[in-house]
Amino acid sequence: xxxxxxxxxxxxxxxxxxxxxxxxxxxxxxxxxxxxxxxxxxxxxxxxxxxxxxxxxxxxxxxxxxxxxxxxxxxxxxxxxxxxxxxxxxxxxxxxxxxxxxxxxxxxxxxxxxxxxxxxxxxxxxxxxxxxxxxxxxxxxxxxxxxxxxxxxxxxxxxxxxxxxxxxxxxxxxxxxxxxxxxxxxxxxxxxxxxxxxxxxxxxxxxxxxxxxxxxxxxxxxxxxxxxxxxxxxxxxxxxxxxxxxxxxxxxxxxxxxxxxxxxxxxxxxxxxxxxxxxxxxxxxxxxxxxxxxxxxxxxxxxxxxxxxxxxxxxxxxxxxxxxxxxxxxxxxxxxxxxxxxxxxxxxxxxxxxxxxxxxxxxxxxxxxxxxxxxxxxxxxxxxxxxxxxxxxxxxxxxxxxxxxxxxxxxx
Amino acid sequence: xxxxxxxxxxxxxxxxxxxxxxxxxxxxxxxxxxxxxxxxxxxxxxxxxxxxxxxxxxxxxxxxxxxxxxxxxxxxxxxxxxxxxxxxxxxxxxxxxxxxxxxxxxxxxxxxxxxxxxxxxxxxxxxxxxxxxxxxxxxxxxxxxxxxxxxxxxxxxxxxxxxxxxxxxxxxxxxxxxxxxxxxxxxxxxxxxxxxxxxxxxxxxxxxxxxxxxxxxxxxxxxxxxxxxxxxxxxxxxxxxxxxxxxxxxxxxxxxxxxxxxxxxxxxxxxxxxxxxxxxxxxxxxxxxxxxxxxxxxxxxxxxxxxxxxxxxxxxxxxxxxx
Numbered sequence: 001x002x003x004x005x006x007x008x009x010x011x012x013x014x015x016x017x018x019x020x021x022x023x024x025x026x027x028x029x030x031x032x033x034x035x036x037x038x039x040x041x042x043x044x045x046x047x048x049x050x051x052x053x054x055x056x057x058x059x060x061x062x063x064x065x066x067x068x069x070x071x072x073x074x075x076x077x078x079x080x081x082x083x084x085x086x087x088x089x090x091x092x093x094x095x096x097x098x099x100x101x102x103x104x105x106x107x108x109x110x111x112x113x114x115x116x117x118x119x120x121x122x123x124x125x126x127x128x129x130x131x132x133x134x135x136x137x138x139x140x141x142x143x144x145x146x147x148x149x150x151x152x153x154x155x156x157x158x159x160x161x162x163x164x165x166x167x168x169x170x171x172x173x174x175x176x177x178x179x180x181x182x183x184x185x186x187x188x189x190x191x192x193x194x195x196x197x198x199x200x201x202x203x204x205x206x207x208x209x210x211x212x213x214x215x216x217x218x219x220x221x222x223x224x225x226x227x228x229x230x231x232x233x234x235x236x237x238x239x240x241x242x243x244x245x246x247x248x249x250x251x252x253x254x255x256x257x258x259x260x261x262x263x264x265x266x267x268x269x270x271x272x273x274x275x276x277x278x279x280x281x282x283x284x285x286x287x288x289x290x291x292x293x294x295x296x297x298x299x300x301x302x303x304x305x306x307x308x309x310x311x312x313x314x315x316x317x318x319x320x321x322x323x324x325x326x327x328x329x330x331x332x333x334x335x336x337x338x339x340x341x342x343x344x345x346x347x348x349x350x351x352x353x354x355x356x357x358x359x360x361x362x363x364x365x366x367x368x369x370x371x372x373x374x375x376x377x378x379x380x381x382x383x384x385x386x387x388x389x390x391x392x393x394x395x396x397x398x399x400x401x402x403x404x405x406x407x408x409x410x411x412x
Numbered sequence: 413x414x415x416x417x418x419x420x421x422x423x424x425x426x427x428x429x430x431x432x433x434x435x436x437x438x439x440x441x442x443x444x445x446x447x448x449x450x451x452x453x454x455x456x457x458x459x460x461x462x463x464x465x466x467x468x469x470x471x472x473x474x475x476x477x478x479x480x481x482x483x484x485x486x487x488x489x490x491x492x493x494x495x496x497x498x499x500x501x502x503x504x505x506x507x508x509x510x511x512x513x514x515x516x517x518x519x520x521x522x523x524x525x526x527x528x529x530x531x532x533x534x535x536x537x538x539x540x541x542x543x544x545x546x547x548x549x550x551x552x553x554x555x556x557x558x559x560x561x562x563x564x565x566x567x568x569x570x571x572x573x574x575x576x577x578x579x580x581x582x583x584x585x586x587x588x589x590x591x592x593x594x595x596x597x598x599x600x601x602x603x604x605x606x607x608x609x610x611x612x613x614x615x616x617x618x619x620x621x622x623x624x625x626x627x628x629x630x631x632x633x634x635x636x637x638x639x640x641x642x643x644x645x646x647x648x649x650x651x652x653x654x655x656x657x658x659x660x661x662x663x664x665x666x667x668x669x670x671x672x673x674x675x676x677x678x679x680x681x682x683x684x685x686x687x688x689x690x691x692x693x694x695x696x697x698x699x700x701x702x703x704x705x706x707x708x709x710x711x712x713x714x715x716x717x718x719x720x721x722x723x724x725x726x727x728x729x730x731x732x733x734x735x
Contacts, residue, residue: 129666129696129697129698130693130694130695130696130697131666131694131695131696131697132697133694134694134695150697150698151698151733154698156697156698157666157697
């Protein structure tokens with residue numbers, strides 16, 4: 001019997017997807033789980049698997065076209081079966097007029113697993129010992145780039161350790177200016193990567209459509225920095241807290257207490273989201289991804305830290321899950337590690353606000369008329385003026401300040 | 413600390429406990445007037461008398477059965493099996509009665525018996541008198557299974573075993589009786605169910621016990637002269653098994669060789685390797701290696717017998733295979 005493959009729903013705010021590229025042709029034999037197409041959503045490019053086996057009888061949409069979720073993109077059937085394409089497509093058009101929530105979400109393809117380089121079902125397509133895999137993931141090293149020195153070419157711990165040592169050597173070198181050279185200075189044109197293009201389009205539309213306004217405030221970091229070092233003294237090396245863990249928790253609690261900023265502009269209405277899911281902007285190779293830490297308002301700090309660490313690792317390794325990049329209701333962007341005083345971030349649609357975090361600095365502060373050493377950081381809130389106003393946003397920042405400057409509250 | 417043999421250490425342990433507690437007594441074949449097949453109880457009969465040092469008929473089921481009864485009645489028997497190979501004749505008493513009576517009858521009885529059994533091969537005694545079936549006994553919940561590899565542990569573990577209210581299989585490797593080592597002069601008790609790092613190293617972990625511990629010491633010294641430092645974890649007790657030091661060492665070295673004298677199939681090495689994969693999979697840097705007896709009834713012929721039992725050279729080779 002003929003089966004329709006439809007445009008899957010890959011995110012809660014996804015209305016349509018662009019079919020970037022077909023990976024199958026009409027007449028191909030298809031097994032359930034085969035990758036059939038690359039689909040670009042607002043957030044990422046995703047490979048989609050077939051839920052059916054059979055012969056590809058018709059590709060309904062062309063590459064490059066935008067397709068609403070639930071709409072048919074291909075028809076799969078037995079080889080000899082006679083099919084009335086028009087009737088099937090018409091029937092599906094009438095049924096997909098109802099709000100489409102297609103049944104099973106397609107399983108994301110793990111790029112590494114799908115590689116067929118003769119190493120069969122080896123995880124990642126490489127032969128590596130478990131400890132080598134763990135270390136490689138921890139230090140973000142691509143196992144495929146290593147030569148294995150173990151038995152039968154197995155990549156073992158020492159191979160990864162050599163690679164880590166190499167990286168550290170590179171990093172510790174002073175960054176010298178490039179020596180002037182007569183050759184090799186031509187202008188080069190590099191095509192936009194998919195990610196670069198996507199970021200460009202989203203940021204352009206955000207800046208053009210959203211009337212941003214900005215509030216900057218300075219925060220006392222001494223208490224939570226002290227708490228962080230006290231906590232980290234008790235944590236194993238792989239579970240140390242990052243500064244952003246505290247920012248996420250404080251922002252999550254502030255959003256729960258004052259939900260006006262945990263919102264999106266809908267069609268003639270403001271949607272206040274029930275869950276507080278905070279996106280954390282992560283620099284990745286060739287661009288930026290926002291990974292989502294869910295239910296930050298009620299999750300304990302340690303879970304937030306673990307979730308964030310895992311999501312960041314997956315983002316940097318190019319293996320985000322769909323869950324990692326969709327469903328955020330507010331975003332935090334932290335450039336504190338780059339010695340940045342403060343900066344202004346562009347709102348990540350359809351959210352209503354983004355918080356940009358600068359570096360924690362040792363500064364002289366005036367306390368009771370005396371100049372004393374203190375720790376401060378600046379944060380800038382960008383907000384959507386269609387959803388909220390300056391006074392409301394300032395109130396939110398005050399609440400955030402209350403949590404971040406009295407960090408024991410983050411443990412309650 | 414005095415340097416004494418394993419035989420002396422075991423003999424001291426029994427002597428001291430019999431002096432300490434008059435409920436402790438010995439029974440077994442030739443343990444009395446003859447002084448024990450391996451001369452462990454020489455002099456006991458004259459000192460403690462025939463009531464507490466009892467020669468029995470050649471009937472292992474009777475030895476363990478009578479010991480079970482005596483234990484239920486409140487005594488603390490040490491039952492000696494001339495070799496562990498004869499334990500099979502007493503298997504029903506050991507696994508169905510010693511191991512279960514206390515639990516099946518809701519704690520109405522305690523079974524404080526120690527079954528001393530001599531095991532191991534390499535002495536040209538033929539296939540039926542040379543076995544190392546330690547894993548068989550370690551399979552049964554209810555039994556504690558102890559097998560020391562040094563005189564100090566032998567003394568301390570045996571004294572603890574005698575004071576236990578549960579049945580303990582105390583397995584002595586016959587080729588260890590002449591091994592010498594330091595034993596504390598004062599009261600010396602070693603807890604049952606605690607593994608021990610006997611040698612520190614960082615390149616690979618050898619997990620072993622009993623006779624193979626001594627062979628591993630020799631292998632470790634030879635490897636050390638080549639710049640390879642192995643860590644040796646001595647299990648000492650097979651049940652209850654203490655994986656703590658084993659896992660800790662494996663997390664440090666990422667490589668393990670398990671050396672046992674018994675057969676490989678369904679053996680101690682299989683158990684340890686499986687638990688390491690369960691508890692520390694992400695720390696493995698090479699497949700865990702098991703070194704064990706060849707899968708044959710042990711030959712009588714000297715060269716064939718030695719070939720079938722793991723030797724120092726085999727341990728060295730196995731370590732190099734996981735590096």
